[in-house]
Amino acid sequence: MPQKYTSSVCTGVLAIAFSLLLVDLSEAASPGLNYVRPRGGQRGTEVSLTFIGARLSDAVEILSYKKGFEFKEIKGNPKNANVCTAIVKIAPDCALGEHTFQVRTKSGVSDYKTFWVGQFPEVAEKEPNSKFETPQAIELNHTVTGVIQNEDVDYFVVNAKKGQRISAEIEGVRLATTLLDPYVAILDEKRFELKAEDDLPLLRNDTAVSVVAPADGKYTILVRDSSYRGNGAAFYRLHVGTYPRPTAVYPAGGQLGTKQKVTFKGNTVNNLVQEFQLPNKPDDDFRLFASDAGGSAPSGNVFRLFPHGNSFEKEPNNEFKQASVATLPNAFNGIIEKAGDIDYFKFQGKKNQTLEIECYSRRIRSPLDPVMALYNAKFQRLAANDDSRGPDSYFRYKFPADGEYYLSITDHLARGGEDFIYRVEMLPVTASLDLGIPRNARYSQERQRIVVARGNRFAAVISVARKNFGGEIVLDPSNIPKGIKMIAEPMAANLTTMPVVFEAAADAPVEGELIALKGRHADPKQKIEGVFKNRADLVRVRNNQLLWLKDVAQIPVAVVEELPFKLDIVEPKVPLTRSGSMQLKVVVTRKEGFDKPITLQFPFRPPGVGASSRVTIPKGKNEAFYPLNANGNAQIKKWKVFVIGSADVGGAAWVSSQLASLEVADSFVDLKLARSAVEQGKETEILCTVSMKNPFEGDAKIKLVGLPPKVTTTDISFNKESKEVVFKVKTDPASPQGRHKSLFCQVEIPMNGETVVHTTGRTELRIDKPAPPKKNEPPKPKPVAKKAQPKKEAPPKRLTRLEKLRLEAQKRLESGSK
Known part of the structure; x- marks a missing residue:
C-alpha cells in the first residue's frame, strides 16, 4: 500500500538550479519538484530531507509509492517558497535501492522524483581530495555522498587485508539530478589500476568495480565523470565495502510462488549460489540481492517472475545435433560463454499453436545483444529476429504442424562472457490492457x-x-x-x-x-x-537520448481548496456536421473580485473533429467561443467532450467543464457545382444541383465562397424542396484572368435557434480576356431602340458545359484567335 503522512511544522533550505534536470515548472498553482536532498539515506535511520522545486511553501504531505517511510515535521520556508523540508524515518527493513516521492501541498501535487535507500552509514565527501596523494580516508562498508564539479576527480582511500574483497558501486546518473556519467577505478599504493569501469550493463550509465586485495595495504578509489564534466548538481552516492557485486544472476527468472536456486556471476563473484522464496504475484521491479559473509549488494539483479518453470542449456550445444532438450511451457535459459558461441535448444511444438517468443537479455541487464532464430526438424529457418525489443529479440509464430523444432541464440557481434545471460520465454498470445494519460x-x-x-x-x-x-x-x-x-x-x-x-x-x-x-x-x-x-x-541528453526514467x-x-472560477459548456442544440464548423460556447462563473483571463483547451477530439489549440476568455469577460470543425469522414455519434482551463490564481490553477454532449452528424445537403467560364467584365451563371440528405424545415442559405477579387454574387435561399439553384456571377474588367479552382459552397441552416454550418461542393471558374475584334470588321452600329417584344412563355434552354465549350471554340474561330 502507498504511504502518506501529514504535518504542519516548517523550516527552509536554499534551492539549487541547474539546466539538465528534467522538471516541469509550467504549473504554478500546483507545486513543482526538481529533486530531494540528500539523494538518499541509510535504512534504520532518520534523515532530514529538503525538497527543492517550486511553490512548495504550503506542503502538507509526502506521498511514497512503497512502504518503509514515516514522515514528520513537514515544513515550508516563509523566505523561500520553492523549498520545503521534512524528517523521514526509514524503516530497518525498507527495501534497498530506488524509491519515489511526491509532495502534496494545499494547492496540488508535485511531479514525482526519486530517493535512494542504502545499507551503510554515510559520510560526506570532503575537499581537498582531488589528488592521489591527498585522498579522503574512509572505512570499508560506508557510503560516500559527494558531488563532481567540472574537471573534478575525487580520491578515497581504504585499508584492506590480503584476500579481502573491495567493491565500489556508484549511483550517479541514477540519482537523476543531472547528467553524471561516472568512471570508477581501484588503485593500489603504486597507483597501478587494478580495475576500472565506465558503463556497466547491469547499472546502465552507472558502474561498479570489485577486486580482491593482492596484499595488505591501502587501496584508493577514484571517482570522476567519464568526460571530466560536472557541476554543482552532479551528486553521487559511492558504496564502498566488502560486499559481492555480481554482474549477472543465472537463471534470470523463476516460477511464481516457488523457491528458486540461482547462481550469481561476475566481478569477483565466482558462482555464488543462493536460494530465494519468490513472490506469488508478478512484479516488474523485482530484484535479487546477492549476499555473503562480506555483506549484501547495494542494488539487486533483475529477475523475472514467470508462471512456469525453467529449462537449461547443457554444453556442448553449439550445433543442431547437440541441441539441449527443453520443454514448453518452461523458459529456456543459457549463457553465451565465449566469443562465437551459439546455443541450440530442441523442443516439441504443437500444430496451430501461436506463441509469442521473447528473448530477454538487455532487459535483464545482460551485455548480450541476442539474435534468435527458429528452425524446423529439417533445420530450415522459419523465423528470426535481432532487435524487435530494443536490442532484445522477439517474434510471434504459429506452428504449422506437431513435431520437433529448434531455437538458436547467439550474440549479434559474436561476443561472449560469463555474464552474457539470456532467457527465452514462450507464451500463448494473451490479452492485456494498460491505462495512461497522454503527455500534455x-x-x-x-x-x-x-x-x-x-x-x-x-x-x-x-x-x-x-x-x-x-x-x-x-x-x-x-x-x-x-x-x-x-x-x-x-x-x-x-x-x-x-x-x-x-x-x-x-x-x-x-x-x-x-x-x-x-x-x-x-x-x-x-x-x-x-x-x-x-x-x-528524468535525465535526457543531446539528441533526446533518454538515460534514466x-x-x-x-x-x-x-x-x-475552492478556486475563484468555474467553467461550463453551453451544450449546442444543433449537431456539428461532417465538413462543418461550430462555435462552442464556454462560460465562466467568477467569484467577485476575480477577473483574470482564462486560457481554454479542448483536449479530447472525437475522430475527425479538429479544434483550435487554445482560446482565451479575456480579462473581465465571462464567455468565449471555441472553434470546432469536422472533416468529411468524422465519426457520426453523440460524443462526450470537455474544456479545461487555467488562470493565474497565485499561479496557474486548472479546472474543467462538465462532460458535455456534442453530436457529430452527417451533412444535411450535397451540392454539385457546374464549372463555368466568363470573359472579364461580363456575367455568367454557376448551376448548383441540390441533393437533400437530411431534410429540414424552413429556408436555408447557400454562400458561394472562394471567388477571386472583383468577382461578386449574391447568397441564395433554398429549402428541402429545392432541386437546383443558380448563382449569378458578375466579373469586372480587372478581375484576375485564369482558372480559379477554390470555389465551394457554405450552407447555413437555422435550427433550434442556432445555425448548422457546413461546406459542400467544389468547382472552377475560368476568367478569360475578351476576344479581340475581327480584322477589317466595321464598327458596330449604335443600337436602335426596338419595339417591345412579347414575352416568351418558356425560358431559353440552359446550355450544358460541353455546349458552352463548343460555342466558345466557335467564337474564337470566327474572331481569328486561338
Whole structure:
C-alpha cells in the first residue's frame, strides 16, 4: 500500500538550479519538484530531507509509492517558497535501492522524483581530495555522498587485508539530478589500476568495480565523470565495502510462488549460489540481492517472475545435433560463454499453436545483444529476429504442424562472457490492457495527476493500450477517494482515448492519496483488466537520448481548496456536421473580485473533429467561443467532450467543464457545382444541383465562397424542396484572368435557434480576356431602340458545359484567335 503522512511544522533550505534536470515548472498553482536532498539515506535511520522545486511553501504531505517511510515535521520556508523540508524515518527493513516521492501541498501535487535507500552509514565527501596523494580516508562498508564539479576527480582511500574483497558501486546518473556519467577505478599504493569501469550493463550509465586485495595495504578509489564534466548538481552516492557485486544472476527468472536456486556471476563473484522464496504475484521491479559473509549488494539483479518453470542449456550445444532438450511451457535459459558461441535448444511444438517468443537479455541487464532464430526438424529457418525489443529479440509464430523444432541464440557481434545471460520465454498470445494519460507537454509530467478543487471539476484524457483484443473499455471507480466522483462513458472499441471528468463535492476532504486506477473490458466475461501506468523522463541528453526514467503504476488524486472560477459548456442544440464548423460556447462563473483571463483547451477530439489549440476568455469577460470543425469522414455519434482551463490564481490553477454532449452528424445537403467560364467584365451563371440528405424545415442559405477579387454574387435561399439553384456571377474588367479552382459552397441552416454550418461542393471558374475584334470588321452600329417584344412563355434552354465549350471554340474561330 502507498504511504502518506501529514504535518504542519516548517523550516527552509536554499534551492539549487541547474539546466539538465528534467522538471516541469509550467504549473504554478500546483507545486513543482526538481529533486530531494540528500539523494538518499541509510535504512534504520532518520534523515532530514529538503525538497527543492517550486511553490512548495504550503506542503502538507509526502506521498511514497512503497512502504518503509514515516514522515514528520513537514515544513515550508516563509523566505523561500520553492523549498520545503521534512524528517523521514526509514524503516530497518525498507527495501534497498530506488524509491519515489511526491509532495502534496494545499494547492496540488508535485511531479514525482526519486530517493535512494542504502545499507551503510554515510559520510560526506570532503575537499581537498582531488589528488592521489591527498585522498579522503574512509572505512570499508560506508557510503560516500559527494558531488563532481567540472574537471573534478575525487580520491578515497581504504585499508584492506590480503584476500579481502573491495567493491565500489556508484549511483550517479541514477540519482537523476543531472547528467553524471561516472568512471570508477581501484588503485593500489603504486597507483597501478587494478580495475576500472565506465558503463556497466547491469547499472546502465552507472558502474561498479570489485577486486580482491593482492596484499595488505591501502587501496584508493577514484571517482570522476567519464568526460571530466560536472557541476554543482552532479551528486553521487559511492558504496564502498566488502560486499559481492555480481554482474549477472543465472537463471534470470523463476516460477511464481516457488523457491528458486540461482547462481550469481561476475566481478569477483565466482558462482555464488543462493536460494530465494519468490513472490506469488508478478512484479516488474523485482530484484535479487546477492549476499555473503562480506555483506549484501547495494542494488539487486533483475529477475523475472514467470508462471512456469525453467529449462537449461547443457554444453556442448553449439550445433543442431547437440541441441539441449527443453520443454514448453518452461523458459529456456543459457549463457553465451565465449566469443562465437551459439546455443541450440530442441523442443516439441504443437500444430496451430501461436506463441509469442521473447528473448530477454538487455532487459535483464545482460551485455548480450541476442539474435534468435527458429528452425524446423529439417533445420530450415522459419523465423528470426535481432532487435524487435530494443536490442532484445522477439517474434510471434504459429506452428504449422506437431513435431520437433529448434531455437538458436547467439550474440549479434559474436561476443561472449560469463555474464552474457539470456532467457527465452514462450507464451500463448494473451490479452492485456494498460491505462495512461497522454503527455500534455514534451518530456513533462504536466497534468499527470488528478487535482480537483472543492465544488469544482478536473478532467483528463485517459489513454488505453489494448494488446491482442478489441472491444469497449470501462473505468473502475472503486478506488476513487471519498468526496470525488469520476464521470466517464465506456471507451468505444475503435478509440484509444476517452474523456474523464473528476468532480469534487463542496465539502470533500482536502487530502490526497495514491491510487491504482483500473480499467477493464466492458464485458466482464472477458476478464481483461489493467491499471494506470506513468513514465517520467528524468535525465535526457543531446539528441533526446533518454538515460534514466522511472515508471510507476499509481496516480495521485487530491482535493484542494475552492478556486475563484468555474467553467461550463453551453451544450449546442444543433449537431456539428461532417465538413462543418461550430462555435462552442464556454462560460465562466467568477467569484467577485476575480477577473483574470482564462486560457481554454479542448483536449479530447472525437475522430475527425479538429479544434483550435487554445482560446482565451479575456480579462473581465465571462464567455468565449471555441472553434470546432469536422472533416468529411468524422465519426457520426453523440460524443462526450470537455474544456479545461487555467488562470493565474497565485499561479496557474486548472479546472474543467462538465462532460458535455456534442453530436457529430452527417451533412444535411450535397451540392454539385457546374464549372463555368466568363470573359472579364461580363456575367455568367454557376448551376448548383441540390441533393437533400437530411431534410429540414424552413429556408436555408447557400454562400458561394472562394471567388477571386472583383468577382461578386449574391447568397441564395433554398429549402428541402429545392432541386437546383443558380448563382449569378458578375466579373469586372480587372478581375484576375485564369482558372480559379477554390470555389465551394457554405450552407447555413437555422435550427433550434442556432445555425448548422457546413461546406459542400467544389468547382472552377475560368476568367478569360475578351476576344479581340475581327480584322477589317466595321464598327458596330449604335443600337436602335426596338419595339417591345412579347414575352416568351418558356425560358431559353440552359446550355450544358460541353455546349458552352463548343460555342466558345466557335467564337474564337470566327474572331481569328486561338
